[in-house]
Amino acid sequence: xxxxxxxxxxxxxxxxxxxxxxxxxxxxxxxxxxxxxxxxxxxxxxxxxxxxxxxxxxxxxxxxxxxxxxxxxxxxxxxxxxxxxxxxxxxxxxxxxxxxxxxxxxxxxxxxxxxxxxxxxxxxxxxxxxxxxxxxxxxxxxxxxxxxxxxxxxxxxxxxxxxxxxxxxxxxxxxxxxxxxxxxxxxxxxxxxxxxxxxxxxxxxxxxxxxxxxxxxxxxxxxxxxxxxxxxxxxxxxxxxxxxxxxxxxxxxxxxxxxxxxxxxxxxxxxxxxxxxxxxxxxxxxxxxxxxxxxxxxxxxxxxxxxxxxxxxxxxxxxxxxxxxxxxxxxxxxxxxxxxxxxxxxxxxxxxxxxxxxxxxxxxxxxxxxxxxxxxxxxxxxxxxxxxxxxxxxxxxxxxxxxxxxxxxxxxxxxxxxxxxxxxxxxxxxxxxxxxxxxxxxxxxxxxxxxxxxxxxxxxxxxxxxxxxxxxxxxxxxxxxxxxxxxxxxxxxx
Numbered sequence: 001x002x003x004x005x006x007x008x009x010x011x012x013x014x015x016x017x018x019x020x021x022x023x024x025x026x027x028x029x030x031x032x033x034x035x036x037x038x039x040x041x042x043x044x045x046x047x048x049x050x051x052x053x054x055x056x057x058x059x060x061x062x063x064x065x066x067x068x069x070x071x072x073x074x075x076x077x078x079x080x081x082x083x084x085x086x087x088x089x090x091x092x093x094x095x096x097x098x099x100x101x102x103x104x105x106x107x108x109x110x111x112x113x114x115x116x117x118x119x120x121x122x123x124x125x126x127x128x129x130x131x132x133x134x135x136x137x138x139x140x141x142x143x144x145x146x147x148x149x150x151x152x153x154x155x156x157x158x159x160x161x162x163x164x165x166x167x168x169x170x171x172x173x174x175x176x177x178x179x180x181x182x183x184x185x186x187x188x189x190x191x192x193x194x195x196x197x198x199x200x201x202x203x204x205x206x207x208x209x210x211x212x213x214x215x216x217x218x219x220x221x222x223x224x225x226x227x228x229x230x231x232x233x234x235x236x237x238x239x240x241x242x243x244x245x246x247x248x249x250x251x252x253x254x255x256x257x258x259x260x261x262x263x264x265x266x267x268x269x270x271x272x273x274x275x276x277x278x279x280x281x282x283x284x285x286x287x288x289x290x291x292x293x294x295x296x297x298x299x300x301x302x303x304x305x306x307x308x309x310x311x312x313x314x315x316x317x318x319x320x321x322x323x324x325x326x327x328x329x330x331x332x333x334x335x336x337x338x339x340x341x342x343x344x345x346x347x348x349x350x351x352x353x354x355x356x357x358x359x360x361x362x363x364x365x366x367x368x369x370x371x372x373x374x375x376x377x378x379x380x381x382x383x384x385x386x387x388x389x390x391x392x393x394x395x396x397x398x399x400x401x402x403x404x405x406x407x408x409x410x411x412x413x414x415x416x417x418x419x420x421x422x423x424x425x426x427x428x429x430x431x432x433x434x435x436x437x438x439x440x441x442x443x444x445x446x447x448x449x450x451x452x453x454x455x456x457x458x459x460x461x462x463x464x465x466x467x468x469x470x471x472x473x474x475x476x477x478x479x480x481x482x483x484x485x486x487x488x489x490x491x492x493x494x
Contacts, residue, residue, distance in 0.1 A: 003151060004151045004152040004170050004483045005027060005030075005031040005033045005151070005152060005480075005483075006031075006033060006034065006151045006152075007033065007034045007036070007148055007149055007150050007151045007152075008024075008027065008033050008034070008035045008036065008150070008151070008152045008153075008154060009036050009038060009144065009145065009148070009150045009152070009153045009154070009156060009160065009164075010024055010035050010036065010037050010038070010057075010154050010155065011037075011038045011039075011063070011153070011154065011155045011156045011157060011160060012037060012038065012039035012040070012044060012048065012155075013155050013174075014044075015461045015464070016155070016174060016461070016464075017047075017464065018464040018465045018467075019459065019464070019467050019471070019472065019475075020155070021048075021051055021056070022467075022469075022472045023472055023475055023476060024037070024056050024057065025054070025056050026472050026473065026476050027476060027479075028056050030476065034058045034148075035056060035057050035058060036057065036058055036059050036060075036061060036144075036148055036150070037052075037057040037059070037060045037061065038061050038062075038063040038144075038156070038160075039060065039061075039062065039063065039064075040062065040063060040064035041062065041064050041253075041254050041255075042062065042254070043253055043254075043255075044062075045060055045062050048060050061144070063140065063141075063144075063157070063160075064254075065133075065136055065137045065140045066102075066133050066134070066136075066137045066157075066159065067104070067121055067133070067258075069132065069133045069136035069137065070105075070121060070125045070129050070130060070132070070133040071125070071129070072129070072132060072136070075128055075129065075132055077128050080128055080131055080132045080135065081128075081131065083135050084131045084134070084135050087134075087135060087138050087139075090166055091138070091162050091163070091165075091166050092166075093162060095130075095131050095134045095135075097312055098134055098158065098159065098162065099130065099134070100308050100309075100312045100315070101158060101303070101305055101308040101309040101312065103116065103119075103122075103303045104119050104121035104122045104125075105121065105122065105125065105130045105133070106303065106308065107122045107303060109303070109308060109315065110302040110303035110308070110345075111302070111315070111316060111317070111318065112299070112302040112317050112318060112342070112345075112346055112347065112350065113301070113302030113303050113304075113342065113345040113346070114345070114346070114347040115267065115270055115344060115345045115346065115347070116267070116302070116303055116345045117259045117260065117263035117264050117266075117267045118259070118260060118263045119258050119259045119260060119263070120257055120258060120259075120260065121258070123260075134159070137159045138159055138162065138163055141156075141159055141160045141162075141163040141164075142163050142166075142167075145163060145164065145167055145169060146167075150164075150169055151169065151170075152169065152170050152171075152172070152483070153169055153170070153171045153172070154171075154172050154173070154479075155172075155173050155174060156171060156173070156189075158189045158309070161173075161188060161189035162189075165188065170187075170483060171187065171188055171189070172185045172186065172187065172479060172482060172483075173185070173186045173188075173189065173191065174186075174475075175191045177449045177450075177452075177453045178385040178388055179211070179388070179446055179449050179450065179453075180455070181455060181456045181457060181458075181459065181460075182449060182450060182453035182454065182455055182456070183453055183454060183456050183475075184196070184449065184452050184453040184454075184478065185478055185479050185482045187482065189309065190309070190310055190403040191310055191403070191405070192403050192405065193405060193452060193482075195452045195481075195482065196405050196445075196448050196449060196452050197405075197408045197448075199447075199448035199451045199452050200408070200409075200444050200445055200447075200448040203444045203447055203448065206440050206443060206444075207443045207444060207446070207447035208443075209443050209446045209447050209450070210392065210443070210446075211388070211389060211392035211393075211442075211446060213370070228271065228340070229271065229272060229275040229343075230272075231272065233272075234268060234269065234271075234272040237268045238265060238268060241261070241264050241265055241268060242261075242265075245261045245264075267344055267345075268344075270344035270345075271343055271344030272344075273344075274343050274344050274346065275343050275344075275365075277351075278338065278343065278351055278362075278365065281351060281352070281355060281362060282355075282362075283362050283363065283364045283365070284335070284361045284362065284363055284364065285363070285364050285367065286363065286364075286367050286371060286372060286375060288361075289333065289335060289361070289375075292333060293331060293332045293333070293377050293429070294332060294333040294334065294335045294361075294376055294377060295324065295328065295332060295333070295334050295335070295376060295377060295378050295379070295380055295425070295428075295429075296334075296335050296337070296372045296373055296375075296376035296378075296379050296380070296386070296390075297320070297321060297324065297334060297335070297336050297337075297379070297380045297381065298336075298337050298339065298369050298372070298373075298381065298384055298386045299317060299336060299337065299338050299339050299342060300315075300317060300339060300342075300382060300383070300384060301339045301341040301342045301345075302315075302317070302342060302345060304341070306383060306384075307382060307383065310383040310401060310403055310404075311382050311383045311400070311401035311402065311403065313401075313402055314382060314400045314401065314402075314415075315382065317382070318350070318353070318354070320380070320382070320400060321334065321336060321354055321357070321360065322357065323418060323421060324380055324421070324425070325357040325359055325360050327421050327422040327425050328359055328425060329425070329426065329429060332359070332377070332429060333359055333360070333361055334357070334359055334360045334361070335360075335361050335363050335372065335376065336354060336360060336361070336362055336363065337362070337363040337364075337365065337367060337369060337372060338351075338362070338365050340365065343365070369386055369389070370389050372386075373386045373387075373389040373390040373393065373395065374389060374390065374392075374393035374395065375393075376390065376395055377395065377428075377429055378390070378395055378396050378397065378398065378425075378428040378429060379395055379396075379397050379398070380397075380398045380399070380400075381397065381398075381399055381400075381401070382399065382400045382401045383399070383401035383403070383404050387399060387404065387406055387412070388406060388442070388445070388446075391406065391409065391411065391412075391438055391439075391441065391442035391445065392439065392442045392443075392446070393439070394435030394436065394438045394439040394442075395435070395438065396411045396412075396413070396427075396428035396433055396438060397409075397411065397412045397413070397428075398412075398413045398415060398421075398424050398425070398428060399412060399413070399414055399415065400414075400415045401414075402414060402416065405449070406445060409441050409442075409445060410437075410441060411433075411437070411438040411441060413427065413428065452478075452481075453478065454471070454474035454475055454477070454478045455471075455474070456471050456475075457470075457471055459471065
């Protein structure tokens with residue numbers, strides 16, 4: 001085993017908490033690691049202390065510094081900004097860039113998610129205090145990594161990742177491979193992995209592997225959304241939210257001081273209302289586009305790590321749609337489909353503004369994105385799974401995101417200069433496109449993803465204790481494989 005396992009900063013994620021405790025036990029047994037667990041808030045500390053009856057964690061630390069320090073008093077503005085600029089220089093990113101994926105401090109960057117619930121943090125923390133909060137958090141991780149001589153950071157927050165990269169400490173995060181229920185270990189907070197491209201280039205034959213259905217987690221989520229838009233669900237949600245906030249306030253939980261109760265209640269109503277407003281429009285079915293040429297763009301949720309976290313350079317969805325509409329050849333339509341999770345969060349008239357574009361059609365939300373991608377002439381995305389589904393069907397892809405695990409494929413065009421967009425559209429819509437070659441490359445990609453991943457079986461982030469020991473062992477093996485020679489081929493934060 002690599003020396004990276006000597007002293008591990010293991011960061012808790014609520015949706016993975018059970019399997020991660022099992023993984024920590026396995027790593028300690030295999031490697032004799034000292035494992036420091038970092039979580040957020042006293043309730044999580046209490047939960048993990050109770051689970052630590054065998055002493056797997058050397059220490060359990062409350063790392064909720066970002067939000068807590070945002071209310072510090074007596075700040076000197078000049079001192080805060082001077083400190084921030086020094087940190088920006090050492091890490092290579094601006095504080096503002098760091099805030100982009102944050103649902104509280106970065107909500108202004110969620111241009112298509114204006115009605116995401118507002119919180120105490122987003123509404124009452126000014127710019128100086130936000131910058132101070134990031135400085136404090138970066139200093140916290142710098143101190144922890146230095147004092148504990150950390151050799152590996154697992155599932156760390158984005159701020160932990162920035163500091164780990166600056167220190168040359170390997171960083172790994174569990175990420176869905178978006179094929180069946182395979183998962184891989186990403187090398188940075190942008191979910192990149194150099195191993196996938198390396199594995200793809202090493203494949204010499206045409207693998208016998210295909211993509212027949214959307215990936216497992218998507219199917220589980222879709223089934224949950226089926227009931228979300230009914231009046232019965234609205235009333236149930238109001239009751240649940242009220243009970244939850246009452247309980248949090250009674251117990252003095254910090255959660256009660258996050259998102260405002262009234263904002264959350266209004267958001268629940270907007271989900272119900274906007275679903276009906278959307279369906280009052282002239283939504284099209286995929287069958288309506290039969291025999292017509294079209295490019296498919298699936299909207300991303302906002303705010304969401306899958307957009308702002310993976311593509312901090314470009315997250316302007318409305319601008320993207322208008323740019324594609326502008327540059328499409330005559331006779332080719334742009335089909336846009338909403339994501340379930342964004343209904344209720346969009347700005348007023350968002351859908352109508354898009355529908356005003358004459359060559360754009362809004363697709364029925366219940367059409368499977370998998371089918372849309374496979375029937376389109378080409379797919380445009382920022383950082384979506386739709387690209388993989390399209391490539392598997394021999395459809396070329398244009399992406400505006402710069403960190404996707406499929407960007408290296410020859411049939412993928414990466415937009416870093418929008419003046420080239422019209423040329424890219426002409427290329428992917430050319431009748432001479434070799435769809436068979438795209439399919440072969442996609443099969444190699446799927447095989448490379450499987451090679452670099454492990455199967456989590458029936459684990460679905462809903463029933464958190466539904467996994468077996470094989471999954472734990474496979475996860476540890478896959479993690480170890482990423483650390484062989486990690487010092488020579490580390491991926492830097494983007």
